[in-house]
Amino acid sequence: MSTHSTYNMLRHLADSWGLLVMLLVFLTLALWPFRPGARRRNSDAANLIFKDDHDGE
Numbered sequence: 168m169s170t171h172s173t174y175n176m177l178r179h180l181a182d183s184w185g186l187l188v189m190l191l192v193f194l195t196l197a198l199w200p201f202r203p204g205a206r207r208r209n210s211d212a213a214n215l216i217f218k219d220d221h222d223g224e
Contacts, residue, residue: 200209 199205
């Protein structure tokens with residue numbers, strides 16, 4: 168197998184399946200915070216910067 172045909176094969180793979188994989192990863196990461204069980208964890212993470220080291224003392 169020559170270098171040119173390997174390049175074409177990898178380019179074709181990246182053009183077709185690579186795009187699909189990147190789209191699926193993007194959608195998964197973009198929608199992950201909106202899953203049903205994540206509300207409490209997201210709220211805790213959003214308010215973490217307002218928590219003082221000396222709260223409760």
